[in-house]
Amino acid sequence: MTPAQWQREWQAALRDPAALLEQLQLDPGLLGPARQAAGLFPLRVPQAYLARIRPGDPDDPLLRQVLPLGAEAVETPGFTDDPVGDGASLQAGGVIHKYRGRALLVATGACAINCRYCFRRHFPYADASASSGHWAEALAYLRRDNTIHEAILSGGDPLSLNDRRLRELAEGLAEIPHLRRIRVHSRLPVVLPSRIDTDLLEWFAGTRLGAVMVIHANHPNELDTGVANVLQRLAEHGVRLYNQTVLLRGVNDDADVLEALGERLFDLGVQPYYLHLLDRVQGAAHFEVPETEACRLMRTLAARTPGYLLPRLVREVAGEPWKVPIEWTVKD
Ligand SMILES: *Cc1c(COP(=O)(O)O)cnc(C)c1O
Numbered sequence: 001m002t003p004a005q006w007q008r009e010w011q012a013a014l015r016d017p018a019a020l021l022e023q024l025q026l027d028p029g030l031l032g033p034a035r036q037a038a039g040l041f042p043l044r045v046p047q048a049y050l051a052r053i054r055p056g057d058p059d060d061p062l063l064r065q066v067l068p069l070g071a072e073a074v075e076t077p078g079f080t081d082d083p084v085g086d087g088a089s090l091q092a093g094g095v096i097h098k099y100r101g102r103a104l105l106v107a108t109g110a111c112a113i114n115c116r117y118c119f120r121r122h123f124p125y126a127d128a129s130a131s132s133g134h135w136a137e138a139l140a141y142l143r144r145d146n147t148i149h150e151a152i153l154s155g156g157d158p159l160s161l162n163d164r165r166l167r168e169l170a171e172g173l174a175e176i177p178h179l180r181r182i183r184v185h186s187r188l189p190v191v192l193p194s195r196i197d198t199d200l201l202e203w204f205a206g207t208r209l210g211a212v213m214v215i216h217a218n219h220p221n222e223l224d225t226g227v228a229n230v231l232q233r234l235a236e237h238g239v240r241l242y243n244q245t246v247l248l249r250g251v252n253d254d255a256d257v258l259e260a261l262g263e264r265l266f267d268l269g270v271q272p273y274y275l276h277l278l279d280r281v282q283g284a285a286h287f288e289v290p291e292t293e294a295c296r297l298m299r300t301l302a303a304r305t306p307g308y309l310l311p312r313l314v315r316e317v318a319g320e321p322w323k324v325p326i327e328w329t330v331k332d
C-alpha cells in the first residue's frame, strides 16, 4: 500500500540536531549539548511544526519545546522517571484504569514529535502499549467492567496508528454495549495536521460512539491556518474539541500568551480544558513553573478572561481519583 501523505511527512520528521540548527539558523555552539541531550531522548520534529518556528531565535516558544538542551542532563531532586505512577497502574493490554467511568488505552508508544518536557521520556511505552500485541486484551478488560463508559485512546499518540488499526479498534469498542464515548488524546492535529485526512474523518463520523478529541497546544503560534482547517473539519464531522496545555517556563508562563491561546482556541471552536502543572520528570526541571507563580498567572488570566475560556489548573498526583485541581484564588 502506498503510504498516505501524513505517513510520508511522519517519516521525513527531522531527527538530526545539526540539521535543526542549520535549518533554523541557530548558533552552532548549541550542537554539543543538543547531541548529548538527544542521546537521552531523541530529537524528533515534523517539518509542518518547524515551519512555525522563527528562524534565528533561540527563545522561540515552539523551538523550546523540541530543541534538546544541556539542562536535560541535570539531575534534580524530586524529579523521577515515572512521576505520575503510570507504571504501577498499567494493566495487561495497555489499559490504565485510574478514574471511575473512563479507562485509558495506551494505544501505541509512538509520537510524531518528541516534546522535551514529556513525562513519557523514560517510560517504556513501546513495550506496554496495547498494539504491541493486539487489541483483544484491552477490549476484554473494557468488556468485563460495565462501569466504564468512555474509552480514552492515548499513548504516545494514538493517531500515529494507521487507519486500518484504528478501525479495528473502533469497531471493537463500538461492540461493547456499556461504552458511550470514545475520546482521543492527540497532539497530531497541532504538530502534523495532515494526519486528519478524509479516511480519519470518516472513521470518526462512522462510529456509534460519541467522539471527543483533546488536542494539546501550548502556544498560540502553534495554531496556524493549517491547524485551523483540520480542527474545523473535525468539528464538522461531529467531534467535540477540547485543548490541554502544559504550563512551561519560557513557552507560555505569561498571562498574555495564555490569554491569546484561549482567544485563538475559541476562534477555532476548541474549548480550553486543562492547564497542567509540569509532571516532575527527570530531565525537564528547567521547564517547571512553581505552583505559587502558576496561581498568580491564573488570577491575572481570570481577571481578563470569560470563565468559559479559563482552563482548569491541575496537577496529576499518583493515587488520586481525579486530576487534582489547584486552588489559585487565594492571594499569597
Ligand atoms: C488524565 C487521565 C484521564 C482523563 O481524565 P479526565 O479528567 O476525564 O480528563 C483518564 N485516565 C487516566 C489514566 C488519566 O491519566
Ligand code: SF4
Pocket (backbone or CB within 6 Å): 111, 112, 113, 114, 115, 118, 119, 120, 155, 156, 157, 187, 216
Ligand atoms: S506528543 Fe504528547 S506524548 Fe508525545 S512527546 Fe509530546 S507530550 Fe509526549
